[in-house]
Amino acid sequence: MEKNTDTRLAIMNTTYQLIAEHGIQKASFALIAKEVGISKPSIYYYFDSKNDMIYQLFEQFCSEISFQHFFNAEHFTQEQFSTQLIEVGFQMIQEQANDPYFGNVMKEFLSLAARDDSYKGRFIELQQDYLKGFEQLLLKAADWSLIPLYSLTEKAHILALVIDNIGNFMMLDDTVDYRNIWKTAVQLVFLEDGLHG
Amino acid sequence: MEKNTDTRLAIMNTTYQLIAEHGIQKASFALIAKEVGISKPSIYYYFDSKNDMIYQLFEQFCSEISFQHFFNAEHFTQEQFSTQLIEVGFQMIQEQANDPYFGNVMKEFLSLAARDDSYKGRFIELQQDYLKGFEQLLLKAADWSLIPLYSLTEKAHILALVIDNIGNFMMLDDTVDYRNIWKTAVQLVFLEDGLHG
DNA sequence: GTCTATATCTTGATAGAC
DNA sequence: GTCTATCAAGATATAGAC
Structure with a gap:
């Protein structure tokens, strides 16, 4: 049937x-x-x-917002790494801004997940995909000597926290230039004279 | 009565x-x-x-999580600015981690705010308090020549996005060292050879 | 596949006694 | 101030005809 x-x-x-x-x-x-x-x-x-x-x-909702759906490590090059990272973030921000229902639906599922382990488990997967995903991405950048290994994990997590929360903040206040925030976050992470041990 | x-x-x-x-x-x-x-x-x-x-x-919930409740600009000194900022963030993370109900209740109110303008308006106030609050704080640091004015607003917003979302991420995954993420975020913002125009 | 009719439960809220 | 009793509305879900 x-x-x-x-x-x-x-x-x-x-x-x-x-x-x-x-x-x-x-x-x-x-x-x-x-x-x-x-x-x-x-x-x-x-x-x-x-x-x-x-x-x-x-x-269905979860499968459409996976890390892989937006950030494909294979598309990044040594010459344009940070620029490409900024650009993909822009696309993610744009895609969510284009769906007027996305934010509200996300909030509903999050409140469900707070009390239901099936939903919670799926969200944990999603979150760890982003945390690990950004870490893999920065490791690739480190292989190309674009950033040092020091604080690499923390930097990856900062990027995950920022790109994730931009969507939430956008819903409440659309007067802020969120693209510029993302751009600055990536630039801080890729500073030449950055943090060192 | x-x-x-x-x-x-x-x-x-x-x-x-x-x-x-x-x-x-x-x-x-x-x-x-x-x-x-x-x-x-x-x-x-x-x-x-x-x-x-x-x-x-x-x-009542909102009044207890205001920016002023945690970050009081008068308590920051020129000599220990970034260290103090890191410490206050630690306190905020700790306070929310100590209340096992906080995260779930927040998610409930957020889903309410998605459909009710009274709740939404109050959350907008709260959010702008944080965005403006961090900006004022960094302006004070700039007055003391601790950071440049360039990208100051974006840096302030990055800090707001990070500290706010740490609470959400903690609920799902408590294996990550969130204090270290906050510390690194503050350090990136206060790098001596940071972003310049 | 789609319908009408209905069972059953839970909700927010009120009436009115004490 | 607190109670028992009750209401009307809305929810999920099922039975059974076509």
Whole structure:
């Protein structure tokens, strides 16, 4: 039985928007059904329960914001390393700014993760991907003698913290030049006369 | 009529914990009353509605995490500036780590703020306090020629993003040395041969 | 696949006695 | 101030016809 029909996609897309607008709890099957234009019990043909449906949405959400999705180590060159790192950060900031639902949905999933270990575990994976991912990236830069090994891990984590939190700050205050913050963060990490043991 | 009784405090403290454990929606008046050891309608003697009560808790929560609460510009000296900044950050990290409910409650309020402008407005105030606060702090350091004016605003914002997000990351992964990340971030900002125009 | 009808539970809130 | 009793609304989920 093939269940990846248009109806199923319509339910998931509509739910994504309704979660952003009203939160998970208030995005009821009644509301979703009304918005999609079907009856409430029809949703149960595609999903076992509301929990099941929310979790499938969550899995899809996570796969689209992985470290690898944005930062591919193979695309970095010795000559343009920091410039490329700045550019990829810009793309990430832009992509999240272009999806008006992204921030709200993220906040909903984060509050879910605070109380549910399934969600929490997935977020831990995601976070460690970013922490380790930036570390691998800077190690590559160190191989090319672009930065020293000293404090390399801490620098990687600073970049992870900054790029991650820019999205949160953007939601509340859009008068700040976040691209410039990211650019400065990368430049500080790649300073020639940087921190030394 | 004096309503700041022990019962009122018990209700608020219990609610704070229950929100951390079950989220705002599932922290029902029935559950709160049971936990406090009173009947459900008794809560209405102290609060007009659930919204009223949650918002009062939110106001108290916000006042306890203001920039001024941690970073008082008058306590910084020319000789020990960066060391003091590192130390105050350590205290902030420690204080949040000591309250096991803090992170979860914060996530709940953030998801509320995504859909309610009253909450959102208060969070914007808080965020701008931190952004402006760090900027004022670095301006003071610049007056003392401890850092150049170039990229000063961006550096201040980097510090705000890092210290704020450390709390979020700590919740998911406690194997990372977050104190060292903060220390490195401050050191990068205060590098003698830093960024220049 | 999609529907109508309905069961069951939980919620925030009120009435009114003491 | 605190209680018992109760209401109306909204939630998830199921039964069963088409």
